[in-house]
Structure formats: C-alpha cells, structure tokens
Amino acid sequence: MDFVEIVTTRYAAKRFDGTPLPAAEVERLLDLIRMAPTAYNLQPWRVVVIPPGSERAALAEAAWGQAQIESCSHLLVFCANTALEELAQRLEERLLAGGAPAESAADFAAMARGWIAGLGEGRLAWAQRQTYLALGNGLNGARSLGFDACPMEGFRPAAYAELLGLPETLVPCALLALGRATDAPRPKLRFRRDELFLSAPAAALA
Numbered sequence: 001m002d003f004v005e006i007v008t009t010r011y012a013a014k015r016f017d018g019t020p021l022p023a024a025e026v027e028r029l030l031d032l033i034r035m036a037p038t039a040y041n042l043q044p045w046r047v048v049v050i051p052p053g054s055e056r057a058a059l060a061e062a063a064w065g066q067a068q069i070e071s072c073s074h075l076l077v078f079c080a081n082t083a084l085e086e087l088a089q090r091l092e093e094r095l096l097a098g099g100a101p102a103e104s105a106a107d108f109a110a111m112a113r114g115w116i117a118g119l120g121e122g123r124l125a126w127a128q129r130q131t132y133l134a135l136g137n138g139l140n141g142a143r144s145l146g147f148d149a150c151p152m153e154g155f156r157p158a159a160y161a162e163l164l165g166l167p168e169t170l171v172p173c174a175l176l177a178l179g180r181a182t183d184a185p186r187p188k189l190r191f192r193r194d195e196l197f198l199s200a201p202a203a204a205l206a
C-alpha cells in the first residue's frame with residue numbers, strides 16, 4: 001500500500017471485532033512507531049502495550065466507556081517520558097557505542113542537555129509533542145500493515161497512570177486501539193485547503 005492510499009483510507013475505527021492480531025504484525029507496527037523522529041533524537045516517550053485478553057473493564061470505564069477499549073486487539077498507551085536527563089545520558093552512551101568520536105558525542109549531549117534545561121515548565125508539553133509524532137506513525141503504520149486503529153485522547157490520563165502503575169515520569173497522553181474494525185469509514189470531513197494553508201505574502205519574507 002503506498003503512502004497516498006494509507007493516508008486517504010485510514011480512519012478512526014469506533015469498534016473492533018475482538019479478534020487478536022498476530023503478534024508478529026504488532027511487533028512490525030512497534031518497529032514503525034520506533035522509527036518516529038524526535039527533536040535531538042531524545043525519543044522522550046514510552047508505549048505501554050496492553051495485549052489481547054487482558055482485563056479492560058477499568059480502562060474502558062476511565063475512557064468514558066468508549067467501545068474501542070474492550071473490542072480492540074491490542075491497546076497502546078502512548079506516554080510522554082519526562083526523564084529527559086536520563087535519555088540524554090543514554091543517547092551519549094549509544095553514540096559512543098556506535099563509534100562516534102568521544103568529543104562529538106559529548107558536544108551533542110551537551111547541546112541536548114542545554115535544550116532540556118531551557119524547557120523549564122515546558123518539559124512535559126515538549127515530550128508530549130514528540131510522542132504525537134510516534135502516534136502518527138502508529139496510526140498510519142497500522143493501516144499500512146492492513147489493520148485498523150483509533151487514536152484516542154478521550155480517557156483520564158491520571159486514572160491510566162494509576163491502573164498501569166506508571167512512574168511519575170511517564171505521563172499517558174494518547175491511546176491507540178488496534179484491531180480489525182467492524183464499522184465502516186465515514187466520508188472524510190476536512191476543511192478546505194484555503195482554510196488550512198496560507199501563502200506567506202512576499203513582503204513578510206523580504
């Protein structure tokens with residue numbers, strides 16, 4: 001399936017048939033998610049994978065009873081990872097292990113640490129923005145592998161953090177329900193191009 005077909009046929013499925021997706025296909029999807037770009041390559045996110053057959057009643061309740069939670073195969077919980085200093089450290093180690101000269105690995109990590117220090121109160125919001133790029137890979141990736149998905153923000157992050165026993169540094173920000181949809185795509189409703197794209201006046205760029 002080419003990218004044009006993926007983005008034009010993907011839709012947010014509201015209900016799934018409950019059958020488990022093959023584990024190998026889900027692994028392939030996780031690798032597509034893993035390839036998502038992030039600023040400074042810090043990869044400030046983690047995804048909790050809830051497999052088929054797991055108890056979902058409390059998770060559904062904390063998502064306003066949305067049918068996707070209990071009818072999907074795998075439920076992915078995308079969490080922003082705010083332990084950014086640890087990630088900078090890991091990145092430096094991996095750069096070195098990958099053969100980068102010590103000085104350039106240290107320079108890069110110092111730049112990343114400077115960026116992190118400048119985030120201040122914006123640390124979580126920044127990590128969340130990176131996390132949504134991974135979510136995008138997930139929803140388009142699912143379609144590319146021939147199954148369906150629904151991105152979801154309609155849940156209580158604090159309740160999910162508690163139910164899943166997450167440390168404070170991991171903050172749930174979106175769900176991705178995966179499976180085989182039983183509903184049909186609705187016609188796409190998108191704003192017109194002129195409502196979404198602006199041509200910058202030449203004077204503003206001079």
Ligand SMILES: Cc1cc2nc3c(=O)[nH]c(=O)nc-3n(C[C@H](O)[C@H](O)[C@H](O)COP(=O)(O)O)c2cc1C
Pocket residue numbers: 010011012013014066150151152153154155174186188
């Ligand atoms: C970040 C995000 C959160 C969403 N949350 C929900 C949700 O909680 N429940 C739901 O049914 N759909 C949810 N959606 C799906 C949107 O309603 C859907 O993507 C939008 O209406 C466009 O439809 P389409 O994806 O089928 O083209 C969400 C989508 C995004 C991107």
